Amino acid sequence: MAKFYDTLIWEYIRDPWVRWLALDKLASKYFDYEMISYKNVTNNKKLSFEEVDLLVAADYSVEDVYITNKLYEKQKKDWIINNKILYDIEIPLIEVLKDMEISWVKINRDILKWIWILLENEILRLKKEIFSLAWEEFNIKSPKQVWEILFIKLKLPKGKKTKTWWSVNSEVLLNLKKEFPIAESIVKYRHFSKLLSTYVYGLINLLDEEDLVHTSYNSTVTSTWRLSSTNPNLQNIPVWEWIASQIRWAFVSRWNKGKILALDYSQVEVRLLAIMSKDKNLINAFKNGFDIHNKTWEFIFWKKEITWSERKIAKAVNFWVIYGISAFWLNKMINSWVKEAWIYINKFYENYSKVKDFFDKTIKKAEETWYVETMFWRKRYIKWITDRNTLIKKIAEREAINMPIQWTSADIIKIAMIEVAKMMKKNKLKSKMIMQVHDELVFDVFLGEEFFLKKEVKKIMENILKDTPIKLKVDIWEWYNWWETK
DNA sequence: TAGGATTGCAA
DNA sequence: TATTGCAATCCTA
Numbered sequence: 115m116a117k118f119y120d121t122l123i124w125e126y127i128r129d130p131w132v133r134w135l136a137l138d139k140l141a142s143k144y145f146d147y148e149m150i151s152y153k154n155v156t157n158n159k160k161l162s163f164e165e166v167d168l169l170v171a172a173d174y175s176v177e178d179v180y181i182t183n184k185l186y187e188k189q190k191k192d193w194i195i196n197n198k199i200l201y202d203i204e205i206p207l208i209e210v211l212k213d214m215e216i217s218w219v220k221i222n223r224d225i226l227k228w229i230w231i232l233l234e235n236e237i238l239r240l241k242k243e244i245f246s247l248a249w250e251e252f253n254i255k256s257p258k259q260v261w262e263i264l265f266i267k268l269k270l271p272k273g274k275k276t277k278t279w280w281s282v283n284s285e286v287l288l289n290l291k292k293e294f295p296i297a298e299s300i301v302k303y304r305h306f307s308k309l310l311s312t313y314v315y316g317l318i319n320l321l322d323e324e325d326l327v328h329t330s331y332n333s334t335v336t337s338t339w340r341l342s343s344t345n346p347n348l349q350n351i352p353v354w355e356w357i358a359s360q361i362r363w364a365f366v367s368r369w370n371k372g373k374i375l376a377l378d379y380s381q382v383e384v385r386l387l388a389i390m391s392k393d394k395n396l397i398n399a400f401k402n403g404f405d406i407h408n409k410t411w412e413f414i415f416w417k418k419e420i421t422w423s424e425r426k427i428a429k430a431v432n433f434w435v436i437y438g439i440s441a442f443w444l445n446k447m448i449n450s451w452v453k454e455a456w457i458y459i460n461k462f463y464e465n466y467s468k469v470k471d472f473f474d475k476t477i478k479k480a481e482e483t484w485y486v487e488t489m490f491w492r493k494r495y496i497k498w499i500t501d502r503n504t505l506i507k508k509i510a511e512r513e514a515i516n517m518p519i520q521w522t523s524a525d526i527i528k529i530a531m532i533e534v535a536k537m538m539k540k541n542k543l544k545s546k547m548i549m550q551v552h553d554e555l556v557f558d559v560f561l562g563e564e565f566f567l568k569k570e571v572k573k574i575m576e577n578i579l580k581d582t583p584i585k586l587k588v589d590i591w592e593w594y595n596w597w598e599t600k
Numbered sequence: 601t602a603g604g605a606t607t608g609c610a611a
Numbered sequence: 612t613a614t615t616g617c618a619a620t621c622c623t624a
Binding site: 255257258276277278281282283284304305308309312313340347349350351352353354358378551552553554 | 605606607608609610611
């Protein structure tokens with residue numbers, strides 16, 4: 115039995131789409147009661163809480179406790195949520211997240227400084243280049259000024275629109291790069307500026323004296339029951355491009371001769387699709403160790419070697435099959451290659467027929483019960499799936515398809531985190547679980563624990579689902595503190 | 601000074 | 612070509 119309980123989490127499990135989930139909002143929603151605001155008590159945050167008059171502070175605090183308890187009593191009376199989700203997943207997760215937050219993450223300041231210099235030089239060079247191409251100086255970070263230079267002064271062809279005006283984002287600019295080198299330079303400039311301000315300055319500013327950085331994990335924010343991370347957001351650290359990937363190297367082990375270990379689920383969504391739909395072709399594809407994307411291309415195009423544009427279509431098909439198509443793109447079906455892709459989607463369904471059946475069944479069940487659920491019976495109500503408006507119904511259908519797969523994977527990693535934390539405690543490991551990035555767990559490994567930890571964590575992660583025709587697959591990435599390896 | 605708009609990073 | 616989140620910056624109210 116859990117040692118603690120959380121009223122916000124209860125509400126969040128019931129409906130993750132509530133914006134601004136907070137005690138005062140719930141008090142007014144359920145009890146039509148307006149709570150004393152923190153702003154009022156602290157004189158618009160001019161006072162710190164210690165400076166607040168004792169009696170005022172007491173009133174404020176007691177009210178918090180009183181309302182929380184009242185909320186708890188109310189929730190106990192109408193158990194309309196899945197207790198297993200609450201007591202087996204979300205509540206035990208609180209402690210795991212707490213431990214991860216107080217473990218902190220060690221950052222190597224020197225690596226960041228080195229990247230800083232690298233980026234500053236590049237930015238300066240690009241700045242000069244852009245100004246000479248534009249024949250004047252302007253603020254490259256201002257979309258409005260970029261727009262003026264490119265479309266008014268240099269008369270470049272306009273691309274797509276934003277809400278209010280012509281867009282100058284990288285997609286638009288890269289379409290212009292062949293004829294207009296200034297466009298590409300602006301994209302590069304923005305890319306490097308982004309890295310410098312968000313990931314280098316941003317990270318360095320948040321370091322303490324020991325070069326440790328602290329993040330906050332929020333478990334009641336996203337509408338998909340995934341976690342989110344703030345101050346800094348450790349879930350969007352760059353990986354792909356070279357300079358960007360150097361930033362990952364700045365995440366180092368705090369231990370002498372320690373190492374960083376990252377274990378991530380490989381293609382969870384597609385594997386879950388195979389498991390949940392029980393489609394033989396898809397299952398066999400995984401059993402034979404084929405890359406699923408390759409297999410899809412084979413099915414769609416009936417050949418092993420494919421061109422770049424065919425690859426693009428195959429990728430789109432995979433996305434669409436897993437996530438469904440958005441209302442926006444549904445309306446855009448006129449677009450030629452989109453239309454073409456639609457034909458391929460149907461080909462995909464022909465070859466993976468059980469997948470189609472699975473989707474049809476999910477939608478049908480949702481129409482009857484007004485909800486969809488994950489493999490762990492986490493439910494979400496989508497009443498608008500029976501709406502007369504076709505567009506609204508289509509949106510609901512897309513959610514119905516997407517939800518069981520994507521949200522099951524959110525459950526899986528949460529369960530894995532709880533199990534891993536238990537295992538580490540039981541074996542009194544010194545290593546620490548330091549990050550979670552949606553389908554990846556990152557550890558700071560103490561010398562000597564590496565082999566055991568790798569083996570055990572992999573085992574736990576791959577075996578969250580029992581008795582399935584194929585297992586989940588976990589890939590391992592590891593890196594030493596490079597200056598210690600020489 | 602607050603907040604909308606734009607942009608871009610991750611999964 | 613999905614979706615959701617976080618954050619930096621610009622710029623207007």
